[in-house]
Amino acid sequence: MHRRIPRFARTALTALAAFPLLLTTACTGDGSAAAGAAAGRPGKGPVHITFWSALRGSQEVVDAYNKSQSRVHVDFQQIPSGNQGGYAKLSNAARAGNAPDVATLEYPQVPGFAIDGVARDITPLVGERLRKKLLPQALALTTFEGRTFSVPLDVEPMVFLYRQDLFERYDIAVPRTWSQFERAARKIKRAAPGSRIATFPTDGGTQLAGWAWQAGARWFDTRGGTWTVSMTDKPTRKVAAYWQRLIDEKLVFVNSVDTQEGSAQVGRGAVFGKLAGAWDAGGTMSSQPGQRGKWRVAPMPRWDLARPRVGTHGGSTFAVTKDSQHPKEAMDFIEWQVSSPESLKARLSSGTSSAYPAATGLVPVARKAMDTSYFGGQDIYPLFRREAERISGQWKWGPRMTATLKTVQDRLARVGEGRGTVLDALRAGQRGTMPDLKSLGLNAREGSR
């Protein structure tokens, strides 16, 4: 048979078969015309503002705020956490012109939402009184070119959470420096071959960033009005080489930590410690209730004991969006939320938290609520306070941090399978970020190669 497909029909079929790929680009549109559905009415009754957050205890905080005054009423909506779709939801809402008045952003995402015009410049709304209450390093992370785009709720210096019972059983000293950490790692591997001192997190772009931060790296430098991207600068190379050695010599586990596998490792006592933000003390209390009394908290190991510095891991901020019809009221709510003891008490009523408040005046409240028996009576907040003061001030997050960190993690996952190195992953992160920044029209250049 010679049943050939006519060329015309073939072209048409080709065209039809190819069109679904365009659907992704078709669903764009500028919805800035439709302003947010502002529920607030002038005159009688309270001003209504909307608030989106994935943070636990937000409902309790909102209830307490609504009860505390009658001028502003907050309508709260619990949304999925950022990487579970929360940020996409916020972007889409902003695109459609109906973003909430107040949104929750983690530090790495602040510059991105600020550049996209979702987070409003709130510099004139952040009063001197509030500024003075906040840890300067925290506020610096949400401030660019002298303009503030969000207000920090908590700031999380990285610490070393460790199993005091295991260190004691094997008679190993808790490391204070990174070289001691490496020596301890060797001893642990020898003494307890099924265990390791810690896990190198293949899903931990932010942890890796925190370690580079501690060493003095500047992945995104904004000086001179240009984004200078140097994810493989000298301090970062030092950090990458250090972890690569630990990985190559199998002194640490290499896998994802924010997964069942990761928490199972902690649960069966296979890891002697965790390197994470201060909040993870509370996280461990919730996820490993059976290990009560066995954990302690130490400062993150140092590169130089004479110059103690740390980076952060985690922490959230609140932004007022461009769509807000009541930015002043929104800002009042934010101020109350981050700086009033009632707010923190309401939040803590929903469950254990060891988050370190960016408004450091609240530390006594958090400290009082902490059940220290989980840490064998150790008073962890004074340690957090010392460490928070040592957060290194040179760091800035980049304009597309979610994507940048994901690109790094995509490669770190391969490092776990013995392909490539930590440095390769960072280099890939930088190279995968540059085209994005360039096509956004930002002033951007590569600092390190």
Added chain:
Amino acid sequence: MTTTTTTQTGAAGAPGRAGAGARPAAVPRSGAPDTARRRRLGACAALMTPFFVLLVVVFLVPVGGAVWLSFFSDDQPGLGFGPERTVFAGLRSYRAVLSDPTFLAGLGTTALYCLVYIPLMVLLALALALLLDSGAVRLRRTAQLGLFLPHAVPGLIAAVIWLYLYTPGLSPVVEALAEADITVDFLGVDTVLPSIVNVAMWSNLGYNVVIFYAALQAVPRELTEAALVDGAGPVRTALQIKVPLVRASGVMVAMFTLIWSLQLFTEPMLLSQATPIVGSRFTPNMYIYDAAFTRNNYGLAAAASVVLLAVTVALSYGLSRWSNRTGAAHAAQEGSR
């Protein structure tokens, strides 16, 4: 518009139809043929209109939109914190896409996928169709149904089913293999691409078998009977008589499979939820999705879409040209024998 339509349909229709209708339209002299011609044109227009409406609405307009979008950008000076204004960005987004190692890696992954998947698909589908056609298969209807059924399962559901079968700790397959002391990681660095090929194969094999089988049904029985009389066994009949005759279907299967493969999205997108080995920009389509919805960079997403469209069109065109040329050479060879 009308003139192009008639010439196109005329050109396309001519080789297919051998009857009187294919005679080139004579120059109308009297009134009666003129009405006939007009009626034919009217029918033609009525039949073609839905196609052209759809073509414009769901293809040309979105393509135009994407192209337009790819040349513009909402720019802010300096670090980007200032007020934004829409500017003509020229080829900037295209330069960014083509210099993005993650996009190029995605293209590379897709190329590798095509190299494995397309030949495998064409050969397996053809082999199965030949088996069904040879009469060697019992319960042919059941076999056909069994082969085709997976195609009725939506791609997403297929991916979920296979994800379940691939995930260690969930999968009965992995568990059974483990009991036999075989450890397989279907989602490892080297195995994840074959795993995706497998899902696609499972979904689409039956469909392509049907295409080949239909073509084989049209092979004149005299030819196979003549081959039998000449002493050709079933294998030789299949390879030397039937296969050359269903060549055109092979090209069609290859082309559809190619176009489908270049748009690979659903399966890896779902697997990326289960294994970090499948990154967020694993294929070009995932790159586009990531650019639009994670990076909020619509210019970049549009440029990447246009690049992917160009690649798809170029490869499809290349494949059809190549098959036409080799087809003609083949026919000439046959004729000279």
